[in-house]
Structures are given as C-alpha cells and as structure tokens.
Amino acid sequence: MTSVLLPNYVRAPIAFERGEGAWLVARGGERYLDFGAGVAVNALGHAHPHLVAALTEQASKVWHVSNLYEIPEGERLGQRLVDATFADIAFFCNSGAEANEAAIKMARKYHAAGGHPERFRIITFEGAFHGRTLATIAAGGQQKYIEGFGPKVDGFDQVPAGDMAALEAAITPETAALMIEPIQGEGGVRVVPAAELRHLRALCDRHGLLLIMDEVQTGVGRTGRLFAHEWSGVTPDIMSAAKGIGGGFPLGVCLATKEAARGMVPGSHGTTFGGNPLAMAVGNAVLDIVLAPGFLDHVNRVALVLKQKLASLRDRHPQVVLEIRGEGLMLGLKLGVPNTEFAAAARAEHLLAIPAGDNVVRLLPPLIVSEDEVAQAVERLEAAAAQLDGGLRGAAE
Numbered sequence: 001m002t003s004v005l006l007p008n009y010v011r012a013p014i015a016f017e018r019g020e021g022a023w024l025v026a027r028g029g030e031r032y033l034d035f036g037a038g039v040a041v042n043a044l045g046h047a048h049p050h051l052v053a054a055l056t057e058q059a060s061k062v063w064h065v066s067n068l069y070e071i072p073e074g075e076r077l078g079q080r081l082v083d084a085t086f087a088d089i090a091f092f093c094n095s096g097a098e099a100n101e102a103a104i105k106m107a108r109k110y111h112a113a114g115g116h117p118e119r120f121r122i123i124t125f126e127g128a129f130h131g132r133t134l135a136t137i138a139a140g141g142q143q144k145y146i147e148g149f150g151p152k153v154d155g156f157d158q159v160p161a162g163d164m165a166a167l168e169a170a171i172t173p174e175t176a177a178l179m180i181e182p183i184q185g186e187g188g189v190r191v192v193p194a195a196e197l198r199h200l201r202a203l204c205d206r207h208g209l210l211l212i213m214d215e216v217q218t219g220v221g222r223t224g225r226l227f228a229h230e231w232s233g234v235t236p237d238i239m240s241a242a243k244g245i246g247g248g249f250p251l252g253v254c255l256a257t258k259e260a261a262r263g264m265v266p267g268s269h270g271t272t273f274g275g276n277p278l279a280m281a282v283g284n285a286v287l288d289i290v291l292a293p294g295f296l297d298h299v300n301r302v303a304l305v306l307k308q309k310l311a312s313l314r315d316r317h318p319q320v321v322l323e324i325r326g327e328g329l330m331l332g333l334k335l336g337v338p339n340t341e342f343a344a345a346a347r348a349e350h351l352l353a354i355p356a357g358d359n360v361v362r363l364l365p366p367l368i369v370s371e372d373e374v375a376q377a378v379e380r381l382e383a384a385a386a387q388l389d390g391g392l393r394g395a396a397e
Contacts, residue, residue, distance in 0.1 A: 012344075012347060014026055014032075014347075015027050016032075018046075018047070019034070019042075019045070019046020019047055020045075020046055020047055021045040021046060021047075021048075021366065021368060022034055022035075022045050022046075022365060022366050022368065022369045022370070022373050023046070024046060024352070030350060031350065032347075032350045032351065032352050033350060033351050033352070033373060033376055033377050033380065034046070034352045034365070034366065035351055035352055035353050035363045035364065035365045035377050036352045036353055036354040036362070036364055037364045037365060037366050038248065039217075039243070039354055039364065040185070040217045040222060040243045040244060040330065040364040041243045041244060041246070041247075041248055042244075042247065042248045042366055043220055043221065043222070043243070043244030043245075043247055043286065043290070043366060043367050044247045044286060044289055044290075044366060044367065044368055045366035045368045045369075046248075046366075048247065048289070048368070050285050050288060050289060051247050051248070051249075051282055051285045051286065053285075054281045054282055054284065054285035055249065055278065055281060055282050055285075057281070058073075058277055058278055058280075058281035058282075059278065061277070062277050063276065063277060063278050064273070064276045064277065064278070065276070065277065066272065066276075067270065067271065067274070067275060071275055071276070071277060071280060073277055073280035073281055073284060074092060074275045074277075074280045076280075076284060077090075077092075077280050077283045077284050077287070078090035078092070078253075080284070080287050080291070081253065081255060081287075082255070084226055084287075084291065085226070085227065085239070085255055086235045086236065086239075086255075086257065087239065087255035087256055087257060088256070088257050088258040088261075089255070089256050089257070089258055089261045089264075090253055090254070090255050091253065091254045091255075091256075091264075091269070091274075092251070092252070092253050092271070092274045092275030092279070092280070092283075093252040093253065093254065093271050093274035093275075094250045094251065094252055094271065094273050094274050094279075095131075095242055095250060095252045096130075096131055096214075096216030096217075096240060096241075096242035096243060096252055097130070097131025097132055097133050097136050097252075098131075098133075098242075098252050098271065098274070099216065099240035099241060099242050099252035099253060099254045100130045100131050100135075100136050100139065100179075100214060100216070100240045100254075101131070101133055101135055101136065102240070102254035102269060103179070103212050103214075103238045103239075103240050103254050103256075104122060104135055104136075104139065104179075104212075105264075105268075105269055106238055106254065106256060106260060106261055106263070106264055106269075107122060107176050107177040107179075107210045107212060107238060107260070108120045108155075108176055109263030109264055109268060110176070110210060110259075110260055110261075110262060110263050111176050111263075112263055113262050113263030114262075114263075118173065118174055119173070119174055119175065119176040120155050120174065120176050121155050121156070121157055121172070121174045121175050121176060122139065122155060122156055122157070122175075122176055122177045122178070122179050122212070123156075123157050123158075123159060123167065123170050123171065123175060123177070123178045123179070124139050124140065124141060124156055124157070124158050124159075124178075124179045124180070125158065125159060125160070125161045125180055125181075125184075126141065126158050126159065126160050126161055127142075127161055127184050127187035127188065127190060127357065127358075128140045128141065128142075128158075128179075128180070128181060128184060128187060128214075129142070129181075129184070129185065129186035129187060129357075130179065130181075130214055130216075131216075132145065134149065134153050135153050137149070137153075138152045138153035138154075138155070138156045139156050139179060141156065141158035157170050157175075161184070161190065161192070162192075162193075162196060164196075164199060167200075167203070168203065171203070171207055171209070175207065175209060176209065176210065177204075177209050177210040177211065177212050177237075177238075178200055178203070178204060178209055178210075178211055178212065179212040179214060180192060180197075180200065180211075180212070180213065180214065181213075181214045181215075181216075181217070181218065182197065182213060182215065182218050182223075182228035182229050182231075182232070183217075183218050183223070183228055183326060183327060183330060184357075185216075185217035185218070185330070185356065185362065186217075186356055186357055187356070187357045187358065188325070188332060188334070188356050188357040188358030188359075188360040189325040189326045189330065189331065189332025189356060189360055189362055190325065190358070191325065191326060191327060194231060194232035194233070194234075197229065197232040197234045198232060198233070198234055200234070201234045201235070204237070210237040210238055210260055211234075211236045211237050211238075212236060212237070212238045212239070212240070213227075213229050213236040213238070213239040213240070214239075214240050215227050215228060215229065215239055215240060215241050216240055216241060216242045216243055216252070217243055217330070218330060219239075219241040219242075219243070219244060219245065220241065220243070220244035220245045220286070220290055221244065221290045221295065221296055221299055221328075221367050222244060222299075222328055222329060222330045222364075222367070223326075223327040223328035223329075223330055224296055224299045224300040224303060224327065224328035224329075225296065225328075226290070226291075226296070227239065227241070228327065228328075228330075231327070237256060237257055237259070237260040238254065238255070238256040238257075238260050238261075239254070239255045239256070240252065240253070240254050240255075241253050241255065244286070244367075245283055245286060246279060246282055246283055246286065247282060247285070247286045248282075249278065249279055249282040249283075250273075250279065251279045251282065251283050252274070290367070295367075298367075298368075299328055299329055299367050300328065301371075302329065302369055302370070302371055302374055303327075303328045303329050303331075305371050305374050305375075306329070306331065306363070306365075306374045306377075306378070307324065307331065309374065309375065309378040310324050310331065310333070310363075310378065310381075311324060313378060313381055313382060313385060314333075316382070316385070317382075317385040317386070317388075317389050319336050319389060319392050320335060320336055320337055320342070320385045320388050320389050320392070321333050321334075321335060321336070321385060322334045322335060322336050325360065326363075329363075329364065329365055329367055329369070330362070330364060331362070331363045331364075332356060332360040332361065332362050332363070333360060333361045333363070333381075334358065334359065334360050335359050335360065335361060336392075337388045337391075337392065338359065339355040339356070339359050339360060339361045340355055341388065342361050342384060342385075342388060343355050343361055345383075345384035345385075345387050345388055346361075346380060346381060346384040348384070349380035349381075349383045349384050350380065351377055351380035351381065351384070353381075363377075365377070
C-alpha cells in the first residue's frame, strides 16, 4: 500500500477504528490492551463518557472565536490549574512543543524586562526531549533530531544529567534558566532524583535563574501526583504541560508565576488555535476526573501492583528485562534485546507499548486502568519476553 503522507513515521501495520477505556479495537475486530495511551496522551482512556459529553456539548455551541475575545471556559480552566499548582498565570496552546516554546520565550523575556537582555541562554540536560520545533530540538540537544536542519538554534547549553560540577561550570552571566524533565520520557524513563531537583532550585535561587519544568509527559496525574515535581517538594518558576491535559484533544499550557511572566506583555506572544472553546471544554472535563477525590490514590494503587508484577517478570526473564524504571504509571523496561523487537512481540500478543531511548520500552497505560487489566498486560508481556528469551537461548546454543 502506497501513501501520500510524508514518510517521516515508521507506522505499525495496524489501524484502529474505536476505543473503550484501556482498549483499542482494530478494523478487523481484534482488541488490543493499550499501554501506550497515544504516548501518555489518553490519560483517561478512550471514549471516556465525561469527555465525550463535554466535547459534544461544546461542539454544538461554538468551536473557535480566536483570542481576540474572551473565552470563559479558558478563564475557568486557567483558574483551576493555578489553584492546583504553584502558578499565577496560564497560557494555552496546542501541544507540548508550543508550551516549551512559550516557556523558553518567557524565560528570555523575563531577563530582558529586567534590563538584562544578554541573559538568554538556557541550560538543559543530555538525553532530554523538549519537542520538534527548531528551538526545542536545540534545547533537547540530541543530534539525531538536529541533523540536516541547518545551524542549531543558539542559546542552549547541554550538560550531563546528574553532573552537578558540569552544571555549575556551565552557568555564565548569559544564563537565563535551567530546563529539565522530572523524568526523561523519550530519553529512556530516567527519573531525576528529588535531591537533584532541590539542588537545581537552590542553584537557580543563588544565580537569579528561572527553573523550567517540562512536565509534558509526566504531568496530569501520570506519576501519582498532579505533577511529578511535587514528589520532590520543589517549585518551578515556569512549567509546560500537554499530552494528558487534553485527554486526547490537542492541548498544551505554559504555567508560570506572575514574576516569571513579567515580560509577556500584550503582543509578545500568541496562538491562533490555542485555548479555543473545544479544547477548554475537554480540558475542564479532564480536570473534573483527575482532581476528583480518590483518583490519584487509584493511580498510585494500580501503579504499585504493576511495579510488583513487573519485578516478578524481570526475575523470570533477567536476560530480556534488565531494569524497571519510572514512577506511577510512567514505567520503562530497560531491555537486553532490541526495544523495537520487544514492542513488536508485545503487539503480537495484542499489547501496545512505546519504544524510547536507551533501549527502553515505555508502559504508559491510561490512568483509569484496572488491576485486572494490569494483570492481563503483564501476562502478555510475559508471553513476549518468553518468546524473546527463547531466541536468546537458541542463539547461545
């Protein structure tokens, strides 16, 4: 089959026509347990009735008016996010990359508004992923994303994750901010220790820098708290969020303190579609569920069951599963076989998982997943691991 679509994706040979909860149904009727959730996007699973109702109701009213006018549901969603976080200000956009672009511009503008336009450089960390725009691939620093797109956008300095000496050496009079994911997602589900995040906060305070948290993948309950940085007790100045915040509808947000956002005056930034009534209706519906009493308790309870079962899986297949990483329902299996082969073997067992860097496969189930569905998922991972384990033994013989 030929396609007119740009061939920049290597797509699995499967198409889905509907979903229900933690399950996807292919055109042929086969049911797949979805432990990828659209790369941590479908936080409340597929076709959640509350989200469907909110979107349908709004769709019958008004879809788009632009940011030339007030959008009451956006005011409401922004206020709810501010009330639930460190932030004073919210800027809505369409994606994680756009949220990170806003964060980067905000950090630079903060210093320019304070009389120091020379402070524009942002320190990031090796293995990071902050998006696919020219600025965010430069922020991530990974050569495979930068190569072929001309000169790298200036203003970003990468240091090795966890190397505090290198970090302190990288701070100059031109440094504006530090930018970090509390858990690197694309980078291989690498958790940044709480002590390290606290050290970053102290460094920022000492040097007059802003601390930017990229919570595009880790946010909205994914790790068992509303946002992952909460586990460390650290408060950022600016934070990006997307993916789960729209439950599958394109939505991103840049949250900040009023002080950090002081330079973002009228005309300094904008978006055509960001914050439109459809997105705001769905975003509010997502928060209705995620902020409800007991929801994050469920995430933590199911996550513990999943971690325990994965530990047993590793014990049974130590050559295939080398390490279990992550927090909450953002988990990774560091593998002794190619991660693409493991993902394909899992897919053959009708389980969807997502490859990541450092030869890791990510498990990112919807946050509404049940303990029974977790048990089914691990049974399918067991079958995939057993198949690959057999191949390893055969090669050894």
